[in-house]
Amino acid sequence: MKTPKIAYKPVGLVLGAVSGMLAGAAFKQAWKAISHDDDAPDATDEDRSWGEILLAASLQGAIFAVVKATVDRAGAAATRRFTGTWPG
Secondary structure (H helix, E strand, O other), X not given: OOHHHHHHHHHHHHHHHHHHHHHHHHHHHHHHHHHOOOOOOOOOOOOOOHHHHHXXXXXXXXXXXXXXXXXXXXXXXXXXXXXXXXXX
């Protein structure tokens, strides 16, 4: 394994945690705007419909994927700026 790739591993772990927190916060805000409810439904919440649960899961997945890709890409670009090497 290349040295820059190894050196990027801890950075990638931190960025993963940060992206998870950002995605969670973004999802909460998006869900509030869509449903006017503070809490998104859990898959086992029997008081919520299938449609509502699947909508929440789809929205959460999409937001997580976009935030993760954005943070990962920005981290890789910053690594290249500092080291001159792309970490991937």
